[in-house]
Amino acid sequence: MNYYEKLNLAIKNSITDRNLEYQLKYFDEIAKLAEIIVKNTPDLERQSYNVEVPIEESIEMTTDFFKSIKKEYSEMFLNILQEKNYDTKNDYSVKFHLGDGKNKSEVRKDGTVDIDYFSTLEDVFTITHEITHKFSQPKNQNSTIKEFLGETSTISMEFLLEDYLINNSYYDENEISIYKNNRLYETLDDAGAILFERELLKLYQKNNGNLTQDVLLDYLNSMNKDSKLYSLFFERGEKYLNSIVRTGALSFPQRERYVIGTIIASDFHSKIKEDPAEVQKLSYLIDVLGHSDITSSTDLKTLEKIGIPIVKDGDIKVTDETISKLTTCYEEEVISCESYKDSKGSKNM
Numbered sequence: 328m329n330y331y332e333k334l335n336l337a338i339k340n341s342i343t344d345r346n347l348e349y350q351l352k353y354f355d356e357i358a359k360l361a362e363i364i365v366k367n368t369p370d371l372e373r374q375s376y377n378v379e380v381p382i383e384e385s386i387e388m389t390t391d392f393f394k395s396i397k398k399e400y401s402e403m404f405l406n407i408l409q410e411k412n413y414d415t416k417n418d419y420s421v422k423f424h425l426g427d428g429k430n431k432s433e434v435r436k437d438g439t440v441d442i443d444y445f446s447t448l449e450d451v452f453t454i455t456h457e458i459t460h461k462f463s464q465p466k467n468q469n470s471t472i473k474e475f476l477g478e479t480s481t482i483s484m485e486f487l488l489e490d491y492l493i494n495n496s497y498y499d500e501n502e503i504s505i506y507k508n509n510r511l512y513e514t515l516d517d518a519g520a521i522l523f524e525r526e527l528l529k530l531y532q533k534n535n536g537n538l539t540q541d542v543l544l545d546y547l548n549s550m551n552k553d554s555k556l557y558s559l560f561f562e563r564g565e566k567y568l569n570s571i572v573r574t575g576a577l578s579f580p581q582r583e584r585y586v587i588g589t590i591i592a593s594d595f596h597s598k599i600k601e602d603p604a605e606v607q608k609l610s611y612l613i614d615v616l617g618h619s620d621i622t623s624s625t626d627l628k629t630l631e632k633i634g635i636p637i638v639k640d641g642d643i644k645v646t647d648e649t650i651s652k653l654t655t656c657y658e659e660e661v662i663s664c665e666s667y668k669d670s671k672g673s674k675n676m
Contacts, residue, residue: 331540336575337572338527361522364515369661376502385454389454396484397610440458455484456482463616475587476616489506519559520582523563524578526546590657591653597656628641
């Protein structure tokens with residue numbers, strides 16, 4: 328089987344996968360969020376940390392941050408750190424590993440939490456992110472709603488943690504902002520892949536399931552060469568294609584939760600900065616993620632009540648008004664990230 332035969336098979340496998348029913352149903356709506364990110368994210372580079380931070384200090388900062396959000400969260404966090412593994416009873420549920428490359432931290436299905444740490448400020452963000460996942464874990468582990476909103480609460484917590492550290496720690500704002508810079512950098516890649524795969528699906532259907540190199544090159548040549556989308560496809564298209572062929576499936580079901588998460592987190596962040604009491608709705612979302620399933624209209628209506636802007640009339644809809652509002656919120660995150668770098672440049676002049 329040659330390269331393009333594998334590509335066509337991967338697409339076919341994805342669009343006929345019954346487990347992706349809702350991801351496919353709402354693909355075009357989520358792509359609208361991806362467009363916000365692609366249009367409004369500047370050319371970023373992944374940044375490295377410069378200051379050493381002991382893991383013990385990161386744990387202490389996480390505890391204090393959770394307490395600032397909700398007292399029960401700091402208590403839950405400390406209890407989770409003391410939990411023993413359910414199966415063995417001989418090991419703690421939260422395991423810290425000195426990282427040696429890519430951060431592979433995760434909450435496993437058996438309830439254990441693996442934290443890769445690097446003795447930098449990245450660690451406090453990683454711990455906050457993964458423990459927030461843990462807060463939502465106990466009930467329906469595989470609810471469909473987690474596939475859409477599973478990263479919304481965690482990335483919202485990242486944005487709030489940045490504010491907390493700027494106001495309550497002695498670390499430089501530029502060092503603190505590195506995590507957001509890298510989050511936006513990664514999310515731009517996810518958004519680009521989603522839009523690339525949306526166009527790939529259209530071409531696949533237009534050409535009766537037979538994509539070839541000529542079809543893809545003709546499409547690329549037909550694009551506006553001055554557009555950001557063309558630049559993204561030209562620079563990353565081969566990488567996206569190779570990933571699809573290698574894995575045998577489209578990647579948008581995994582990537583869209585980070586696009587949704589970053590966009591909706593920017594909305595939560597904006598609301599909480601304006602009215603701190605809005606954090607209660609974020610806490611409620613953390614609880615909802617522990618039991619909801621998007622196949623239930625009741626759950627969608629619940630999300631609408633707590634102000635999830637992409638949920639309208641018991642369905643996922645991204646209107647022009649919603650796009651405008653979310654664009655403004657996302658731009659605020661980009662501007663804050665850029666302003667720290669600008670201030671650093673001014674100090675160095």
